Structures are given as C-alpha cells and as structure tokens.
Amino acid sequence: MNPFEKIFNYQVISRLDDSGTFMVTAHERAWLKKMLKHPAAEEAFTPETRQKLQGLLQSIEELSTSDYLTEKAKSAEKQVYHPLLRILRRHIVERSGIRISFQVKRGRVQPDRSGLAYKLEYSMVKREWYLLWYDLRRHALMSTRLSKLISIAPEPLDPAAADQVYEEIARTLDSRKTETVLEVVREYHKELSRILYAFSCFEKTVEYDEEQGTYRLRVCVLGDEVEYLLSKIRFLGKRVRILEGDYLKRRMLEASTKALERYGDEVSPNADEVELSS
Amino acid sequence: MAKESFDKEIQFLRMLVLTSGAYSRQQFAERLGISVHTFDKTLRRLKDIVGTMYQQLPQEQSKEFAEAIRFNYYESADPMLLFLFRAKSLKGSESVRYSLLLAALNDQALTAMELMDYCCGSLPADIPLPDEKTIRSDLKYLEEVGVIRKESASRPYRYRLDNDLVRELTEEELYDLYDFVDVMANTQIPSVQGYLLRDGLKKHLLRNQAEPLALDHFLYKYHYYSRILDEAHLFTLLDAIRHRRRVRFLYFSPKADKSYAAQNTNPLFERESEGKLEKTLPLKVVYDHQYGRWYLLASGREGIRKYRMEGMTQLEEEDPVAEQVFAEKAAALEERMRYSWLLDTGRPVTVRARFFNPGHFEPNFVRERVLLQGQWGQIVAEEEESFIYEIKVNGTTEIKPWLRSFGSSCEVLEPLYFRREMIAEWKEIQAYYESV
Numbered sequence: 097m098n099p100f101e102k103i104f105n106y107q108v109i110s111r112l113d114d115s116g117t118f119m120v121t122a123h124e125r126a127w128l129k130k131m132l133k134h135p136a137a138e139e140a141f142t143p144e145t146r147q148k149l150q151g152l153l154q155s156i157e158e159l160s161t162s163d164y165l166t167e168k169a170k171s172a173e174k175q176v177y178h179p180l181l182r183i184l185r186r187h188i189v190e191r192s193g194i195r196i197s198f199q200v201k202r203g204r205v206q207p208d209r210s211g212l213a214y215k216l217e218y219s220m221v222k223r224e225w226y227l228l229w230y231d232l233r234r235h236a237l238m239s240t241r242l243s244k245l246i247s248i249a250p251e252p253l254d255p256a257a258a259d260q261v262y263e264e265i266a267r268t269l270d271s272r273k274t275e276t277v278l279e280v281v282r283e284y285h286k287e288l289s290r291i292l293y294a295f296s297c298f299e300k301t302v303e304y305d306e307e308q309g310t311y312r313l314r315v316c317v318l319g320d321e322v323e324y325l326l327s328k329i330r331f332l333g334k335r336v337r338i339l340e341g342d343y344l345k346r347r348m349l350e351a352s353t354k355a356l357e358r359y360g361d362e363v364s365p366n367a368d369e370v371e372l373s374s
Numbered sequence: 375m376a377k378e379s380f381d382k383e384i385q386f387l388r389m390l391v392l393t394s395g396a397y398s399r400q401q402f403a404e405r406l407g408i409s410v411h412t413f414d415k416t417l418r419r420l421k422d423i424v425g426t427m428y429q430q431l432p433q434e435q436s437k438e439f440a441e442a443i444r445f446n447y448y449e450s451a452d453p454m455l456l457f458l459f460r461a462k463s464l465k466g467s468e469s470v471r472y473s474l475l476l477a478a479l480n481d482q483a484l485t486a487m488e489l490m491d492y493c494c495g496s497l498p499a500d501i502p503l504p505d506e507k508t509i510r511s512d513l514k515y516l517e518e519v520g521v522i523r524k525e526s527a528s529r530p531y532r533y534r535l536d537n538d539l540v541r542e543l544t545e546e547e548l549y550d551l552y553d554f555v556d557v558m559a560n561t562q563i564p565s566v567q568g569y570l571l572r573d574g575l576k577k578h579l580l581r582n583q584a585e586p587l588a589l590d591h592f593l594y595k596y597h598y599y600s601r602i603l604d605e606a607h608l609f610t611l612l613d614a615i616r617h618r619r620r621v622r623f624l625y626f627s628p629k630a631d632k633s634y635a636a637q638n639t640n641p642l643f644e645r646e647s648e649g650k651l652e653k654t655l656p657l658k659v660v661y662d663h664q665y666g667r668w669y670l671l672a673s674g675r676e677g678i679r680k681y682r683m684e685g686m687t688q689l690e691e692e693d694p695v696a697e698q699v700f701a702e703k704a705a706a707l708e709e710r711m712r713y714s715w716l717l718d719t720g721r722p723v724t725v726r727a728r729f730f731n732p733g734h735f736e737p738n739f740v741r742e743r744v745l746l747q748g749q750w751g752q753i754v755a756e757e758e759e760s761f762i763y764e765i766k767v768n769g770t771t772e773i774k775p776w777l778r779s780f781g782s783s784c785e786v787l788e789p790l791y792f793r794r795e796m797i798a799e800w801k802e803i804q805a806y807y808e809s810v
Contacts, residue, residue, distance in 0.1 A: 097609045099459050099566050100380060103472065103519050106423045106460035109573075111473035117480045118540050118578045120571065122520025125539075127567035131558040140554040145547045152538050156520075161564060164615040164657075165608075168716045169664040169776070171746045176561055177554075185553055188591040201737075217593040218561065223746060228593075289684070292392040293665045297596040302396035311396070324596065331779035333799055337806045345807050352804035354782030358730075359797050 097123055097159070126159035133158075136177035171223050178225045178242045187213045193253030194229065197246040209233065210251060212261045216242075220297075221324065230261050237268045239320075272319040277340035280311040284335040291335055294328060312339065326351075381687040382408065383461055384603050386416050388684060391455065391600045423457050453559075455602055456569045467501045471512055476521065476535060483525045483534035486510055540578055552579060552589065560594045563661050566605045598666025604683040608659060610691065611670055615656050618700040620692040621672075624649040626685040649687065654679055655695055657707050662716050664776070669717060673703040678710060680717050715749065715772035722766050725751075726788040727777055730760045740783050747776065762787070770795075 102108075103121060112119055131137065132153070137146060187194050197207045214228045217239070225242040280291055288311065292302070299316045313336070317325050326347055329336060338345050385406055389397075397405065403413040464472075471493060478484060478492045490509045497503060504512075513533055516522045525532040543551060552575045559568030576589055614621045626649045654672040661668050668683035710719040729740050744753070744763055751765030767773050770792045777784050778799065786796045 097567075097613070099606060099609060100378070100462045101519055102462050102464050102468070103516070103521060104460055104570065105462050105464040105469055106426050106457065107464060107466070107469040108472050109460060110426045111469065112476060113577055115473065115477035115480070116581055117473070117477045117535070118537050118574060119476055119521050119535070120537060120539050120574055123567045124571035124574070125520060127564070128555070128571060131554070131562065131568065134558065134562070136558065137554065140557070141547075141550050145543070145550060148542060148547070149551070152542060159564075159567065161612060164612055165563070165659045165661065166711075167563065167661045167663060168714070169662055169747070169749065171663070174746070177557060181553060181557075182550060185549070185591050189587050189589070215593050216591055217595055218557070219595045220561070220597055221595070222742075289392065290665060290667075293598070293600075293667055296392060296600050296666060297598050301394045302392075304393070304396040304401070306401065321595075327779045327781075330781050331775045333775065333778050334802050334806075349804065349807035351781035352800045352807070355785075355800045356797065356804065358782060358785040359793070359800075362794070362797060 097126070099123070122156065123159075125153055125156045129153045129156050129158040130160070134176065139177035139179050140182070171221065174223050175225065175243075176223075180242050180245060180248070181216060181225065184213055184216055184227060184242075184248065187248075187250055188215065191253070191255065191258045193232075193251040193258075194248055195251045196229070196240075196248045198240050199244040199246060205246060211238070212253060212258055214262075214265055230265055232261070235264070237265055269318065273316055274319060274322065274341070276315050276317070276325065276338060276344055278313045278315060278329070278336045279339050280313070281335055281337055282310070285309075285311070287335060291332060294332060298325065378463060379688060380458065380461055380606060382406075382412070382416055383420060383458055384606055385687070386413075386420070387455060387458055388600060388603050391603075419461070420457070423460055424454075427457050427460060453565075453569050453599060453602060455600060456566070456573065458603060458606070459566055459570065467504075468512075470497065470501055471504060471508075472516065475509075475512060475516065479522055479533055479535040480537075483532040485530040485532050486513055487530070489513070489533070540575075545579075545582070548575065548579060551575065553592070556592055560592070560597060563601070564605050564608055565602055569602065601661070601666045601668070604668040607683055607686055607689055608668070610689055611656050611659055614691050615658070617691075617694055618655075618697060619694045620653060620655050621689060622651065622653045622692050623686045623689040625652045625681060626650075626687065649685075652679075652681070653692065654681075655700070655703060657700075657704050658711075659683075660717060664716065671707060671711075671717070673707070678707055678719055710768075713766050713768045715767050715776075718768040718772050720769035720771075722768050723770060723789055723792075724764060724766050725770060725773060725777075725786070725792065726754075726762060726764050728760050728762050728785045728787055729780065730783045730785075731758075732783075740780065743780075 101121065101123070103119070128149070132146070132149060141149070186192075191212070194211050194213050196209050196211060197205060200206055210232045211229045212232065214230055214237070217226045217228055218224070219226065226239045227242060227245065229238050229240065230236070231238050278295075280288060284291065292313075295313055295315060301314045303312045303314065304310070305312075315325060322344065326344060329338065329344070329348065330351060338348060389402065389406060399410055399413055403410045406413070408416075474493055474496055475489055478489060478496075484492065486506065486509050490504065490506055493509065494503050513522065517524070517533070521536060522533045523536045525534050539551075540548060552572065555568055555572045555575060559565045559572055562568075579589060611621065652674070654674045656670055656672045658671045659668065660671060670681040670683060670686070672679045672681065711717075713722045729744055731738050731740055741753075741761065744751075744761075748763060748765065751763050751767075753761050754764045755762040765773070770789070774792075774796075777786060778796070786793045
C-alpha cells in the first residue's frame with residue numbers, strides 16, 4: 097500500500113471537489129475495516145449501521161499491521177469512544193442549549209445546569225472524553241468527564257445568545273493562555289530533535305540564536321494545562337531549563353527540593369554524580 | 375524514470391513543524407543539506423499544494439508558512455500535514471482526465487468507449503484528446519485503487535464509481551461514520567488512510583448540508599500530530615517485513631547535523647552524501663507514544679539494529695531471505711524486547727519505586743496515572759500514604775523520564791545505582807532554579 101497514490105494528488109482532489117464527486121479508495125476501506133474491529137465501533141454505531149458497514153466492506157482485504165507493528169509506552173486504552181458522543185455531537189453541531197446534571201467530587205451531584213455544549217475533548221494522556229461546555233448561569237467554561245455525566249437533554253437557546261456565548265468562550269480561552277520560555281541546555285543540543293518532539297504536542301515557536309547557538313522554546317498553554325507542561329519538563333529533566341515563567345520555576349524548585357527530601361540522608365554532597373543519557 | 379521520492383518534503387515539513395520557524399532560509403537549507411534554490415523550490419511546491427487544497431495561500435517566507443501550518447489547538451481540527459500525501463506529482467492532463475472520468479461515473483455506469491466520447495467532448499481545448507488505450511489504462515488504474523468497479527461480468531464492461539459507502543448510508547449514519555473515522559484516525563495508528571477518508575467524508579457532508587454547519591466538534595489533547603509524516607515509510611517497511619525482504623536506505627543518525635542529502639542522480643544537487651547507506655533485514659516497526667516517534671528494528675551483521683524512521687531516506691526493497699532466517703531473527707528480537715520500556719534490549723533489571731498518594735481529599739491521580747501508563751509493571755504493596763510499583767525492565771534509561779515526570783510523588787528504591795542517579799539529577803535540577 098503506497099500512501100502516495102496518484103489518485104490522492106491534490107489537483108485531482110480539488111477537481112473532484114469542484115464537481116461534487118465523492119471518491120473512496122481501497123486503502124481507506126481497508127483501514128476502515130481494520131478499525132471496525134476495534135471495540136470502539138460498538139459504541140460508535142447502532143448495530144444496524146455497523147452491520148451495514150461490515151457488509152459493504154465484506155470483499156475488502158483488511159489493512160493488516162498488527163503482526164509487525166508494536167506500540168510502546170502506550171497508556172491503557174480505557175476509553176476510546178463513549179456512547180454519549182453521538183448525542184452530544186448533535187447538540188454541538190446544532191448549537192442547541194443543554195440541560196445537564198453531573199457528579200462532582202465525593203459523589204455530590206450538580207443537578208440541572210443550563211449551558212451550551214462547545215466541544216468534545218479527548219485526553220490522550222488520561223484516555224478519557226470530556227465535554228467542554230459553557231455554564232450559562234455562572235458564566236464559566238466547564239470541562240466535565242463524560243463518565244461523570246448523569247443526564248443531558250437539549251434545551252432551546254436563542255441563536256443570537258449562542259453566538260454571544262461562543263464569543264465569550266473565545267475570550268475566555270484567550271485570557272487563559274500563558275506563555276513559558278524554555279531553553280534547551282547546551283550539553284543536550286545533540287538531543288534537540290527528541291526534545292522538540294516532546295514539545296510538538298503544544299502550541300509553540302522556537303527561536304534560534306545563531307551567534308549564541310541557543311534554542312529557546314516559547315510554549316503556549318491554557319491555564320489548566322500547566323500541570324501537563326510541568327510533567328513534560330520533569331520528564332525531560334536536565335535537558336531544558338525554564339527561562340520565563342515564575343510560577344513554573346517555583347514549582348520546579350519545589351518538586352526537586354521535595355524529591356530530594358524523600359531520599360533523606362543519602363543526599364550528601366559527595367553522592368556519586370552519574371548521568372546516563374535517557 | 376526513478377521512483378518519485380518524498381524524502382525532501384518529509385524532512386522539510388518535519389523540520390518546519392518541529393522548529394516552528396526558528397531558522398532563516400539559509401539556516402534551514404543548510405540543516406537539510408540542500409541548496410537555498412532547492413529550499414525555495416520545495417517550499418513553492420508545498421505552498422502550491424496547500425493553496426489548492428485549502429484555498430488560503432500563505433505568504434512568501436518560510437516563517438509565515440510555518441505560521442500557517444503551526445499547531446493551534448482550538449482551531450486545528452484538520453490535520454494540516456496530510457497535504458504531504460497529496461504531493462504525488464501527476465501530469466496536468468492526467469489529473470484532468472481522472473477527475474473527469476470519476477465525475478462522469480458519479481451517477482451512471484459507462485463503458486470505456488462511452489467514457490472516451492465523454493472525455494473528448496468535455497476536455498478543455500489545451501489538453502490532448504486521449505486514445506482508447508489511454509482511457510483503458512486509466513480505468514485499469516482507477517479500478518486497481520478501488521475507486522471504480524465493473525458493474526457486470528460480461529463485455530463490454532460498464533464501470534461505475536464505487537461509492538456505496540455514501541450511497542447506502544443515511545445522512546445520520548454518515549455523521550456517525552465521520553465521527554468514528556475522526557476519533558480512530560486521531561487515537562489509533564496508522565492514521566493516514568483514516569485522515570484521507572475523513573477528508574472525503576467531510577467534504578461530502580458539507581456539500582449536502584442544507585445549512586452550513588461546522589464539523590469540528592472533537593478535540594484531542596496533547597496529540598503528536600507530526601507522527602503522520604513517518605507513515606510515509608511505514609507501508610513500504612511493513613510490506614518488506616511481510617515478504618521477508620531486506621531493505622536499503624540512506625540513514626541520517628538523528629545526531630548528525632543534516633537530515634537530507636539529495637540523490638546524486640541530479641548534478642544540480644550533487645554533494646557528498648553524509649548519511650550512511652544501510653542494508654538490513656527489517657523485523658518490526660515500533661511506535662513510541664512517549665515522544666510520538668517511529669522506529670524500525672532490524673537485523674544486521676552486528677545483530678539487532680534500531681533506526682529512527684525520521685532518519686531514513688531513499689528507502690528501497692531488496693532481495694528476500696529464507697523464511698527460517700527471518701523467523702529466527704524475529705523470535706530472537708521478540709525475546710530481547712520482552713522487557714523493553716521502549717526499545718532497550720539491554721540486561722533486564724527489577725525497578726522498584728515508591729509513589730506517594732496525594733492528600734486524602736483529592737482523587738488519587740498518581741495511582742491512576744501509574745495504572746494507566748505503567749505498562750506491565752505491578753503495584754506490589756499499598757499503604758495509606760504510598761504504594762510500591764515494581765517492574766522488570768531492560769535497563770533503567772528508558773523508564774527514567776517517566777518516573778522523573780512524577781516529581782516528588784515518586785521515589786526510586788531499587789536498584790541502588792538508579793536511586794543514586796535520580797538523586798544526582800534532582801540535585802542538578804534544583805540547582806537550575808535555586809536562585810528563583
């Protein structure tokens with residue numbers, strides 16, 4: 097299977113677009129057939145649709161990779177699909193209001209809150225789905241695990257009000273953005289590619305100073321994502337140093353100090369200083 | 375003609391994405407080991423594709439191009455790098471013909487002769503009229519890639535567009551399918567074919583909507599979206615493994631300065647190639663979720679070899695080996711990889727670490743994360759404030775970053791040398807911030 101088929105050529109696709117022609121290749125069908133075997137397919141379709149799809153793909157040879165392709169350091173896949181996705185997606189696309197009840201800490205229930213569903217977000221780290229929604233009474237953008245939802249129902253919402261909420265969400269997201277500047281520590285420049293890969297899941301820019309030969313990463317995250325960024329920085333250890341971002345610097349100092357306290361007496365000035373690259 | 379390779383485009387896009395506009399044209403070209411002229415040409419070509427696909431033409435400089443394809447979480451529902459896989463070059467007349475044939479077969483079945491008449495009547499004046507042989511070979515190709523199919527078994531064959539997928543499903547079912555494809559392409563590997571399908575379905579749904587509704591309701595947090603670049607080599611490698619064939623490629627170790635050397639066939643690009651020509655028997659492809667990177671594990675003269683896919687260029691299949699040889703090597707690799715956190719095939723050690731639970735009133739996110747990410751390791755003892763995790767793993771190098779990412783919630787207990795290493799590292803990290 098060659099992913100660079102002539103038929104995928106951009107001019108062909110753009111012309112088909114103009115003529116309103118839908119095209120699907122054997123490659124895509126083979127992929128779909130493989131994915132339909134995943135347990136997620138049971139949540140994603142009604143039994144009739146799934147059967148229909150299996151029928152349509154019956155004569156297709158499934159894309160086979162499993163024997164020779166291994167995934168490493170993968171999180172346990174506790175949830176790929178959630179049955180509520182189908183329902184919630186509809187509310188989002190139609191921009192309808194919602195009435196929602198969900199569980200909060202220690203089993204308490206938040207009943208019947210009115211809101212607008214904004215997006216469905218999958219955390220690749222926690223392997224779970226979240227609903228991002230706007231609480232109309234509290235004027236707050238919320239993130240609620242789908243597994244904590246108790247009930248959800250559509251509720252009429254004036255389209256003009258929905259537009260306003262969307263603007264408000266955009267403003268909220270913008271105001272939550274924080275920027276951190278990191279420097280790649282010079283001894284680790286040979287690992288630059290690995291380090292940049294580790295940050296490629298963030299919104300970032302890289303600055304290279306040719307005279308100094310330094311690389312600086314300007315990483316932009318939303319307020320609540322700082323924790324994940326910190327875990328990435330700890331993950332990379334000595335390879336990067338925070339240059340700008342007092343809160344993060346303090347947290348790194350705190351983490352290293354507390355970590356050293358865990359090791360107690362062994363932390364003497366003479367302890368062997370060994371470093372293996374990792 | 376030599377097989378068209380996309381090494382230059384892949385390396386180019388990778389560098390663009392990873393360094394997000396850090397380099398000037400000159401620096402960029404130098405690092406790729408190409409001339410500024412080639413750099414400009416590649417950039418122009420990619421811009422042309424992006425422009426055609428997305429009808430938004432980025433500005434002249436690479437910095438702004440990087441800006442245009444830069445990762446922007448809440449606005450990036452479409453996988454921008456997918457356009458790489460649209461880069462296969464095609465003669466202008468060919469692309470016009472393919473799209474014309476497919477459009478003609480959209481709602482009727484036609485024979486080759488009917489299609490030829492149709493083409494002759496519809497082609498723009500500046501494109502040469504096709505002969506029967508051309509049309510037949512076009513149809514053969516389109517049938518091969520599964521886009522059209524013969525409607526009956528008797529001659530003359532009538533062809534029709536193979537688009538049952540959208541014809542047989544109701545609109546509601548198509549939305550479900552679109553969502554499923556979106557989720558699977560983003561959370562599973564391989565993804566490229568899924569993204570291509572998603573693209574087609576999205577356009578189809580948007581075309582048929584009574585009122586324009588956005589179709590970007592899903593977000594994926596902390597997604598290594600550049601991972602699809604390496605899928606360019608994936609299928610060649612899987613195919614070679616399946617047929618027990620050796621492969622040959624020019625390898626740029628990621629530590630080398632340059633990551634691409636133009637093929638020497640074109641005198642314009644001629645230069646000393648600094649990569650190393652490798653010939654090896656591929657055994658397994660590994661995707662590492664920690665960094666979002668791909669590796670090839672192979673058997674060479676020196677035993678097991680590990681290659682980063684990003685360093686591989688000019689990949690080609692070679693001669694096959696005997697099944698028995700492959701089976702032996704594959705089994706040996708399997709055995710050596712049993713305890714690899716990622717790829718380490720070194721000596722297995724048992725690592726023990728104590729994890730500290732967060733306060734009583736907080737959900738135990740430490741334990742949750744250990745269970746989720748701790749691979750085959752086990753929680754072997756639990757106390758009120760902490761628990762002990764144990765894992766047999768090849769060497770400590772690869773698991774170290776993960777343990778360190780827990781900060782003060784993790785204390786390495788064994789082996790002792792590993793514990794000492796961790797202490798030394800925390801000291802150095804502390805020194806970075808002591809002046810805060």
